[in-house]
Amino acid sequence: MIRTSSVAPRSGGSTLELPADDLAASIRRKLDADLGTVRVRRPDGTLARMARLELLAEDVTPETWTLTLHWLTSTRRGSVNTKRNYLDDIRTTWAPYARTLGQERFALGCFTSDDIRSWRMHQEAQGAPPTTIARRLNMLSSLHKYAAERMDLPRNPVTQDDRPKVDKGNTSTSTPVLEIADIQALCDVAETEFDCLVLQLLYTLAGRVTEMCEADVTDIVRRTGRIHVDVTRKENKDRVLPLPAAVADMLTDHITGRTAGPLLLGADRERLTRHDVDGILTRLGHKARILTCPDAYTGRGRRRKDDDRPRHSFRTCKVCRDITPHVLRASRITHMLDAKVPLAEVQAFADHDNPATTVGYWNRRKVAERNAELVDAGASIFADRRPSTLDHTHQQEATA
Structure with a gap:
């Protein structure tokens, strides 16, 4: 595990867990470069770019923050784009859902299987694609599994019962x-x-x-x-x-x-x-x-206004x-x-x-x-077949 020290986050409150040795600066630069920045809207309505690393610290507990970074920096997640998407899922999906359930911040182990089922059903009701639901659940399950090997956690809340079946042959999507x-x-x-x-x-x-x-x-x-x-x-x-x-x-x-x-x-x-x-x-x-x-x-x-079509x-x-x-x-x-x-x-x-x-x-x-x-x-078998005039007349009379 990377040795860490406490560094106050931008907004105060909980502390950031950053490396404490002489490699701290280079590791921080590497993390910032990999995870990148996003545009966020300030309270005054203006847009600003902020590092995903800092935004994550505001949405999760310090322990979850540290474990998430270890999980993301694993060589099993080599794609920079994948890392950013996973981090965005935590910030925009799981942290807000944790707050909906009364949690101050997202923490590993804060969800039960019933919570996940409720979330999945709500997403389906909102018309979210099964692929999107599955991706977010897979991300949460992977993070939970990784963290469970390093700390005591409740059972993984993401079960097979709530993983949507994704039709790989679905050409409509x-x-x-x-x-x-x-x-x-x-x-x-x-x-x-x-x-x-x-x-x-x-x-x-x-x-x-x-x-x-x-x-x-x-x-x-x-x-x-x-x-x-x-x-x-x-x-x-x-x-x-x-x-x-x-x-x-x-x-x-x-x-x-x-x-x-x-x-x-x-x-x-x-x-x-x-x-x-x-x-x-x-x-x-x-x-x-x-x-x-x-x-x-x-x-x-x-x-x-008089057009009542949807x-x-x-x-x-x-x-x-x-x-x-x-x-x-x-x-x-x-x-x-x-x-x-x-x-x-x-x-x-x-x-x-x-x-x-x-x-x-x-x-x-x-x-x-x-x-x-x-x-x-x-x-093609109907090419020379058309409704007869009599049948067409009967159809018109029936409609009238």
Whole structure:
């Protein structure tokens, strides 16, 4: 275990448990870099960036804080993005739920199995996807199991009885794939060169959003007369990737005059975050009307008072989907497979450890095409069959 000393947290109250030896500063810098920052709203309504490490200290007990950091820094959780998502789950899901149950802060062992069942049923009633519920429960169970090996805790509150069954073949919730014309339409509606840069950078490299957001200006590499970018991919794998000439030109314009700091800066001149990228792509998607239905533009609070039709809900609509960074990645991988790029090359380019992951994109594409062929074949037997005029007349009379 890392030796610790007490350091007062930003907001007072309980103490932070930080390393006490001469490695304290470097370990703290490493933790801050891995866990990153998030935007939070101050009491006066303004937004500010705060370290996840400090925010966690305000939401959990000191003992839970220390054990959570040991759990997150384990090599079994190598992905930086995974660590951040887990930490956000604690801050935004489990700490608020603990307060709902009367706890001042979230502490390991504060939930019973009945508490977890109530939470799961509430999430289902709110329409939360089974995958989201399962991920948050898996995170809590893993943390509890890790901590139980180091301290006395009640029984793990997350049981198999409350883990949702996730349909891995569910295509209604799988990441949608845009066609090439859709990708071009997104570029056409971009209002700034920076929007084009973000869109093209993610698509052409089939990149993950965290790779691009975490890159620095010093990660630009010039080789053989071409600009490359050195990105850290999942599981801390470093990859030097060439940039298309047009993307390189836009990126060069974006970083003009800067020799250090973030590669991509948002409108606030701070490091671009994945939430910023989500906002850019969602805005472009709505403007180009990609992955949206007509009701999205006529029913969102714009209907006349005498129109009693239910208002359109973007969240629950089966057609409307936000365009996320992963939509661009999935689209690029699928387009490469469509172009008959060898599977091994696509797997290497996408940095999939398991070829089955790459094959999954191919299978989903082919399943959709095959299903269309099958339903069309089924309908073909009715091609020359139409309701008779007499039957149509009777149907009209019955309706009247």
